[in-house]
Amino acid sequence: MEGRRSGVRSAVVFNPAKLDDPDDLRVVLEKALAKAGWPAPEWHETTREDPGRGQSRAAVDAGADVVFACGGDGTIMACASGLVGTEAALAVLPSGTGNLLAANLGLSGDLAAGIAVAIEGGRRRLDLGLLKGGDEKRYFTVMAGMGFDAQMLGSTSETTKARIGWPAYIVGGLKHLRDGPMRISVRIDDRPPMRRRARSVLIANVGRLQGGVRLFKEAEPDDGWLDIAILTPRTVGHWAALGWAVLRRRGRVPRMETYRGHRIQVSSNRPQPRELDGDVIEAGRTLQVEVQPRAIWLCVPRPEDSDDLTYDVDAASERGERLVQQ
Structure with missing residues (x-):
């Protein structure tokens, strides 16, 4: 799936709540694709009932080779879920507050650069996490959590996020610093269960949190593992020491244990807040997930050296700007 190709069929799944001007996105994207020799894409708007999964699956069924996901991490998660088991590639055009998948993969938030990345044809397999239980399979690209992180997300208003960006989550989290711990049991793969009094359990496919904070040093989104904190x-005071140690990015982090695994089950003595990729889901007494290795294709920058996964964001943006100019 490497290399720039003409005539690639595509579709756009967009969250109108995350866009200032959907019509402007349509004009810019269609102009760039036309210059690259791609047909005009199909357009699918997300809804409260379906935040992107059904739309991305419908796009693939209609013949799309690339699905552009334009929205926050929740939109990207939903679109990725619809592409599992297909050969279509996900192209990320982040427009939300967190944008954690884009940040972890070095994808630019610049629209022109995102379009250029998709057109140039770089592809990378991406692991997903699968939430077990329930009739419908639910996946995540970034992180699942139980406890404090879900409380923080649930207490963060959309208005505050729109005004100050990701620091809004800190404001939401301050409301719950003094809440009591959960009594939990954590079982990783076939190891004996661990019993803890914890405030939060995070199960991650990537290493970075909001603001570029690196929580998991070894986490990679295509290594076949999930990382647990x-x-x-x-x-x-404990929270302050933990936060400071994470920000310093060296040495032991107090009040935090980290592990790696393929199958993780967290069980609590009572229902707890839970979240997937920044979206709060129904509370539950368990959080059971497993890794789905190399589950989807993702559009990524093509590095100059195939052994080097870095790239020049400004150069990609310049290439994209040339595609959208008159």
């Missing part, structure tokens, strides 16, 4: 702070 069990946070056990009891006081505001």
Whole structure:
């Protein structure tokens, strides 16, 4: 799936709540694709009932080779879920607040650069996490969590996020620093269960959080593993020490245990807040997930050296600007 190709069929799944001007996106994207020799894409708007999964699956069924996901991490997660088991590639055009998948993969938030990346044909297989339980399969690209992180997300208003960006999550989290811990059991693969009094359990496909904070040093989105953090702070002072150690990015982080695994089950003595990729889901007593290795194709920059996964964001943006100019 390498190399720039003409005549590639595509579709756009967009969240209108995350866009200032959907018509402007349509004009810019269709102009760039036409210059690259691609047909005009199909357009699918997300809804409250279906945030992108059904739309991306319908796009593939109609023959799309590339599905552009334009929205926040929730939109990207939903679109990725619809592409599991297909050969279509996901192209990320982030427009939300967190944009954690884009940040972890070095994808630019610049529209022109995102379009150029998709057209140039770089592709990379991406692992997904699968939430077990329930009738419908639910996947995540970034992270699943139980406890404090879900409380923080649920207490962060959309208005505050729109005004100050990702620091809004800190405001939401301050409301719950003094809440009591969960009594949990954590089982990783076939190892014996671990019992803890924890504030939060994070199960991650990538390593970085909001603001570029690196929580998991070894996490890669295509390594076939999920990374687990069990946070056990009891006081505001504990939270401060934990946060400072994470920000320093070296040495042991107090009140945090980290593990790696393929199958993880977290069980609590009572229902707890839960989240997938920044979207709060129904509370539950368990969080059971497993990794789905190399589940989808993702559009990524083509590095100059095939052994080097870095690239020049500004150069990609310049190439994209040439595609959208008159």
